Amino acid sequence: MSGDLMLDVEDVWQKLGQNQILQGVTFQVRDRIRPGQVTGQVVAMLGPSGVGKTRLIRLIAGLDPLQRGRIGGAGGKALVAGTVGVVFQNYPLMRHHTVVDNLIMAGVANGMSRDESRARAKSLLDRFGLGQRLNFYPAQISGGQRQRAAIAQQLMHQKQLLLMDEPFSGLDPAVLEEVVKLLIEVAHMDELNTVVVVTHDIRSAMIVSDTLFMLGRDRTADGKVESGARIQQTIDLVAEGLAWRPEIELDPKFAQVEKMVKGRFRSL
Amino acid sequence: MTDRLRRVFLPNRSIDRATAFVLVAAWAASALAVWSLSPWESLPGPREVLGALGTLWWQHGMGPELFTTLKLISHALFLTVVISLTLSYLAVIAAFRPLVAAVSKLRFLGLTGLVFPFTLMTGGGYELKVALLTFGMTTFFVTAMSQVVLEIPKEQFDHLRVIGASEPRILWEVVIRGTLDKALDVTRQNLAIGWAMITMVEGISRAEGGVGALILNQNKHFHLAEVYAILIAILVVGLVLDYLMGLLVRVLCPYVMFERVHR
Numbered sequence: 001m002s003g004d005l006m007l008d009v010e011d012v013w014q015k016l017g018q019n020q021i022l023q024g025v026t027f028q029v030r031d032r033i034r035p036g037q038v039t040g041q042v043v044a045m046l047g048p049s050g051v052g053k054t055r056l057i058r059l060i061a062g063l064d065p066l067q068r069g070r071i072g073g074a075g076g077k078a079l080v081a082g083t084v085g086v087v088f089q090n091y092p093l094m095r096h097h098t099v100v101d102n103l104i105m106a107g108v109a110n111g112m113s114r115d116e117s118r119a120r121a122k123s124l125l126d127r128f129g130l131g132q133r134l135n136f137y138p139a140q141i142s143g144g145q146r147q148r149a150a151i152a153q154q155l156m157h158q159k160q161l162l163l164m165d166e167p168f169s170g171l172d173p174a175v176l177e178e179v180v181k182l183l184i185e186v187a188h189m190d191e192l193n194t195v196v197v198v199t200h201d202i203r204s205a206m207i208v209s210d211t212l213f214m215l216g217r218d219r220t221a222d223g224k225v226e227s228g229a230r231i232q233q234t235i236d237l238v239a240e241g242l243a244w245r246p247e248i249e250l251d252p253k254f255a256q257v258e259k260m261v262k263g264r265f266r267s268l
Numbered sequence: 269m270t271d272r273l274r275r276v277f278l279p280n281r282s283i284d285r286a287t288a289f290v291l292v293a294a295w296a297a298s299a300l301a302v303w304s305l306s307p308w309e310s311l312p313g314p315r316e317v318l319g320a321l322g323t324l325w326w327q328h329g330m331g332p333e334l335f336t337t338l339k340l341i342s343h344a345l346f347l348t349v350v351i352s353l354t355l356s357y358l359a360v361i362a363a364f365r366p367l368v369a370a371v372s373k374l375r376f377l378g379l380t381g382l383v384f385p386f387t388l389m390t391g392g393g394y395e396l397k398v399a400l401l402t403f404g405m406t407t408f409f410v411t412a413m414s415q416v417v418l419e420i421p422k423e424q425f426d427h428l429r430v431i432g433a434s435e436p437r438i439l440w441e442v443v444i445r446g447t448l449d450k451a452l453d454v455t456r457q458n459l460a461i462g463w464a465m466i467t468m469v470e471g472i473s474r475a476e477g478g479v480g481a482l483i484l485n486q487n488k489h490f491h492l493a494e495v496y497a498i499l500i501a502i503l504v505v506g507l508v509l510d511y512l513m514g515l516l517v518r519v520l521c522p523y524v525m526f527e528r529v530h531r
Binding site for chain 1: 423424426427430431437441442445448449521522523526
C-alpha cells in the first residue's frame with residue numbers, strides 16, 4: 001500500500017558545459033504503508049558509472065541549481081541544502097575533529113545546544129557500534145567506521161530524506177553486511193524516512209530497497225549511446241515479494257530478478 | 269640484525285627509531301671526520317671553530333646579537349602571518365582573488381631593488397629590516413597558502429552545507445580550522461626562508477646589530493674561524509626554530525600524525 005508523496009522528481013534536465021547529463025528524469029517515491037509496522041522507504045537508483053547519478057543527488061540535495069524541471073519533498077516542499085541528509089561517497093568528516101565532535105558540530109549547526117548535541121551524538125555512536133571510538137580522529141578509524149559515523153552525523157538532526165552516494169563501494173563483505181543492516185535500520189526508524197541509495201551494486205541495492213530505479217541513456221537503433229540519462233525502468237520489489245524480509249537474497253526469485261536487472265543494467 | 273642492516277640499504281623500506289638514530293649519528297660522525305681531516309686551508313678545523321665560537325660568545329656579545337636577530341625575525345614573522353593569512357583566506361571571495369594573485373607575483377621582485385623605496389617609506393633602521401623581511405616572506409607565504417585554500421575540495425564545503433552549517437561557520441571549519449596544519453607548515457617554511465634572508469637584511473643597516481651585522485664584521489677582518497662559528501650558530505638556531513614549529517604542529521594539530529603514511 002502506498003501513501004503520501006515523499007519525493008517528487010519531475011522532468012529534470014541538467015547540462016554540464018556542452019554535455020547533456022540528465023534528460024527528463026522523472027520519478028516519485030511514496031510512503032510505503034504496512035499496517036501495524038513502521039516502514040520507511042528505501043529506493044535504489046541504479047546506473048553505470050558516469051551516467052549522472054551523483055549529479056542527480058546534488059540536485060535533489062539542493063547543492064546545485066536546477067536548470068529545468070522540479071524537485072519536491074514531502075508535501076511538495078522545495079528541497080534546499082541543509083534540509084536533506086547526504087552521505088557522500090568518501091564519507092567526509094572534518095579531519096580536525098574527533099568522531100564525537102564531528103557529530104556535535106552537526107547538532108550545533110542545526111540549533112541544538114552543545115550538551116544536547118553531545119548526548120545525542122553519544123547515543124547515536126553507541127547505537128552504531130562506535131561507542132569506543134568517540135574520541136578518535138577520522139584518520140584513526142576504518143572506512144566502514146567512517147561511513148557509520150558519516151551516517152550518524154546526518155541523523156543528528158531529524159531529516160526525513162537521506163541520500164547516499166555509493167554507500168557499498170570499497171567495503172569488505174563483513175562491513176558491507178553491517179552497512180546494509182544499518183541502512184535498513186535507519187530507514188525504518190520513522191514511517192516518513194526515505195533513503196535514496198545511488199549505486200551500481202545491484203545485489204546490495206536489491207537487499208535493502210523496496211524500489212529500484214534504473215538510470216541510463218537511450219540507444220539508437222544501431223546501438224549507439226545517446227547523451228542524457230533518464231529513468232529507463234522502475235522495479236517495485238514489494239510487488240515482486242522481494243522486500244522487507246531477512247535473508248531475502250536466499251529466495252530463488254531474488255536470483256531471477258537479479259539476473260534480469262543485471263541484463264538490463266548492461267544495456268544502460 | 270642482518271635484516272635490519274639490509275632494510276637500511278634497500279629502497280622503500282621503513283626503519284625503526286633506534287636505527288634512524290644510529291644512521292643520523294653515523295652521518296654526523298662521518299661529516300665531523302671529513303671536516304677534521306680536511307686538507308683545505310680555507311676551512312678551519314673543528315677545534316678552531318669551536319674556540320672562535322667561545323670567543324664570540326664571551327667576548328663579542330654573540331648572545332645579545334642572536335637575541336636581536338630573534339626579535340627581528342619574530343616581529344617580521346608575526347606581521348607576515350597576520351597579513352598573509354588574511355590575504356589567503358580572502359581568496360575564497362572572488363573579488364579578492366586578483367589582489368591575492370598580484371601579491372603572490374611580487375615574489376619575483378627580489379629585495380635588493382626594494383631597499384631604496386622601503387628606506388624612504390620606513391625611515392631606515394629596524395623598521396626597514398622588518399619591512400623587507402615581512403615583504404620577502406609574505407609574497408612566498410601568500411603563494412603557498414592561497415594555493416592551499418583554493419585547493420580545498422568542493423566536497424568539504426558541500427558536506428557542511430548539507431549538515432546545515434552557516435557560511436561563516438563553513439569558513440571557520442573548512443577554510444580556517446581545516447587548513448590550520450597546512451598554515452603552520454607554510455609558516456615553518458617561511459620562517460626558514462626568513463632565517464636564510466636575515467643575515468642579508470641585517471647587513472643593510474648594521475647599527476642595531478644582530479648576527480648578520482656580526483658575520484659581516486668578521487668577514488671584513490677575514491676572521492674565517494669566526495665566520496664559520498657564526499654560520500654554525502645560525503644553522504643550529506634555525507634548526508631549533510624549525511623543531512619548535514614542528515612541535516607546535518603536533519600539539520595544535522594532533523590528527524596530522526595519524527594521517528602520515530610511513531613506508
